[in-house]
Amino acid sequence: MARFGSRSGGILNFGDFRGFTRDLVLWNLGAYFLLALLGLASPHGYAVVFDALALTPGLFLHGWIWQIATYPFLHAGILNTAFELLSLWFLGSFLESNHGARWLMEIFAVSALGAGIAAILMALALHAPVTVIGCWGAIFGLLIAFGVLYADTEFMMFPLPMLIKAKYLVAVYMLIALAMLFSTDKVFAFSQLGGALFGYFYIRFAPRRGITTAGSKQYFDWRNRYYRWKRKQAAKKFQVYMKKQNRDVNFDSEGRYVDPDKDPNDRSRWN
CATH class of the missing domain: 1.20.1540.10 (Rhomboid-like)
Known part of the structure; x- marks a missing residue:
């Protein structure tokens, strides 16, 4: 042996x-x-x-x-x-x-x-x-x-x-x-x-790091995509509601609220 x-x-x-x-x-x-x-x-x-x-x-x-x-x-x-x-x-x-x-x-x-x-x-x-x-x-x-x-x-x-x-x-x-x-x-x-x-x-x-590791990564990727989609849907509904109250609110492409009083280039805002 x-x-x-x-x-x-x-x-x-x-x-x-x-x-x-x-x-x-x-x-x-x-x-x-x-x-x-x-x-x-x-x-x-x-x-x-x-x-x-x-x-x-x-x-x-x-x-x-x-x-x-x-x-x-x-x-x-x-x-x-x-x-x-x-x-x-x-x-x-x-x-x-x-x-x-x-x-x-x-x-x-x-x-x-x-x-x-x-x-x-x-x-x-x-x-x-x-x-x-x-x-x-x-x-x-x-x-x-x-x-x-x-x-x-x-x-x-x-x-x-x-x-x-x-x-x-x-x-x-x-x-x-x-x-x-x-x-x-x-x-x-x-x-x-x-x-x-x-x-x-x-x-x-x-996959180089194994099937279960790759599967876990894929699962979390799909989960995060789902959460981002849900956040964008909620943002759209909130915008419609606020328009009915004669107020405008803005969200970015990821569905995150954009504070009009802050610099849009400021990365320290909440995600």
């Missing part, structure tokens, strides 16, 4: 375990141990919860739509889970330190969504009764972001004492996923490629 984080002596070291990356890892780890304990206490209860939260294309298409959001937090096997969460920590900490927690949250969610959609499509095409779990699809979205945005960044491949550029590591992972399409793990491999594709779409087409 690669080592990511702050650069020291030409090698990228482990990133800080904090922020949304830490929360994401802990959520996944907590879900793993909770289900493990439930399996020991009640195998039947474990089966019910697992079937409800894992992504099963047939159930998803019959209304179990929450599975597209819950399946990344289910994991099988301690070694596979450890490798997933270490990968998530390494990639997430690096990307979060450069783009922020909200950006990381969005690309993780978008990539997980893309991986889930890809898995559903492949399962339907193959008529395969499969169940998809794990966050590898989301991790592939983070991986493609790392490879595209920091293509020439070098880091050490553990345990091999060698440096490799990010773009080459991404190419290796993509080739492995493509090769897996010719194996029995077609759905799993296609979900990884779907996560990578949606991650790529996110970094190419999403």
Whole structure:
């Protein structure tokens, strides 16, 4: 596994375990141990919860739509889970330190969504009764972001004492996923490629500061436009009323009252 984080002596070291990356890892780890304990206490209860939260294309298409959001937090096997969460920590900490927690949250969610959609499509095409779990699809979205945005960044491949550029590591992972399409793990491999594709779409087409930030800005822009329109409408009605009282009042183009006793160039008047 690669080592990511702050650069020291030409090698990228482990990133800080904090922020949304830490929360994401802990959520996944907590879900793993909770289900493990439930399996020991009640195998039947474990089966019910697992079937409800894992992504099963047939159930998803019959209304179990929450599975597209819950399946990344289910994991099988301690070694596979450890490798997933270490990968998530390494990639997430690096990307979060450069783009922020909200950006990381969005690309993780978008990539997980893309991986889930890809898995559903492949399962339907193959008529395969499969169940998809794990966050590898989301991790592939983070991986493609790392490879595209920091293509020439070098880091050490553990345990091999060698440096490799990010773009080459991404190419290796993509080739492995493509090769897996010719194996029995077609759905799993296609979900990884779907996560990578949606991650790529996110970094190419999403606003620089993230979708939610841009959406919030757009919302406040439209809200302010609405308030300005309401103010101008109120100003017009007030002008009509004052004319009936044989008095003239003036408002500017934004619907703000213009005091005739003040200099029109005075910017200190109330807005």
